[in-house]
Amino acid sequence: MHTRKAVLPDASAIHGLIFEYARHGTLLPRSLQEICENIRDFTVVENRGRILGCGALHIYGMHLAEARSIAVWPQDRGRGAGRVLMNGLLAEARGHHIPCVCLFTRAPKFFAHLGFKKVRMERIPEKVYKDCRYCKQRKECDEVAMIHGRLPKLLSDPEPR
Numbered sequence: 201m202h203t204r205k206a207v208l209p210d211a212s213a214i215h216g217l218i219f220e221y222a223r224h225g226t227l228l229p230r231s232l233q234e235i236c237e238n239i240r241d242f243t244v245v246e247n248r249g250r251i252l253g254c255g256a257l258h259i260y261g262m263h264l265a266e267a268r269s270i271a272v273w274p275q276d277r278g279r280g281a282g283r284v285l286m287n288g289l290l291a292e293a294r295g296h297h298i299p300c301v302c303l304f305t306r307a308p309k310f311f312a313h314l315g316f317k318k319v320r321m322e323r324i325p326e327k328v329y330k331d332c333r334y335c336k337q338r339k340e341c342d343e344v345a346m347i348h349g350r351l352p353k354l355l356s357d358p359e360p361r
């Protein structure tokens with residue numbers, strides 16, 4: 201089992217995998233067009249040429265990236281693919297010298313197991329501005345914001361005394 205950066209011919213498989221979870225509301229839906237446009241964000245985890253899972257690292261800037269569209273096929277869950285995938289995305293962020301990786305999730309226990317910590321959503325305004333303001337469920341959001349690494353300081357943060 202290993203990770204590799206996705207290439208355009210993976211787009212349909214990634215689309216199918218995300219749809220598998222988006223149709224139940226677990227993941228945000230992504231159109232095939234959107235996946236193609238952002239294919240360089242995606243990593244796949246595969247075994248003997250078969251894709252087991254996918255995930256994307258979206259870069260907001262030097263300070264922050266977001267891990268998103270994290271999914272492992274139902275029949276492949278529980279065998280380490282999710283961990284391998286997340287390790288790949290975190291290594292990619294480290295390679296860019298990005299000090300913090302955030303995500304919004306309904307599976308906080310899995311990510312806590314991998315070292316992510318819960319934070320208040322308002323601590324990640326980049327994500328709220330990009331996605332949440334368009335989300336129909338924003339008033340009754342049941343996702344948990346989490347970070348791995350050091351959260352960037354906000355201008356609104358109090359100065360240390």
Ligand SMILES: CC(C)(COP(=O)(O)OP(=O)(O)OC[C@H]1O[C@@H](n2cnc3c(N)ncnc32)[C@H](O)[C@@H]1OP(=O)(O)O)[C@@H](O)C(=O)NCCC(=O)NCCS
Pocket residue numbers: 221226227268269270271272273276277278279280281282283284303304305306307309310313
């Ligand atoms: C979350 C998901 C990616 C995990 O992938 P996976 O391949 O099943 O996870 P792994 O087998 O690599 O598990 C790695 C470790 O996390 C633990 N773990 C897995 N799922 C867990 C969960 N829901 N709660 C707590 N721990 C969990 C495993 O026990 C394992 O621990 P260990 O290495 O100490 O034995 C997968 O379940 C999935 O695709 N879920 C649906 C989509 C989703 O919720 N994506 C996240 C939204 S951002």
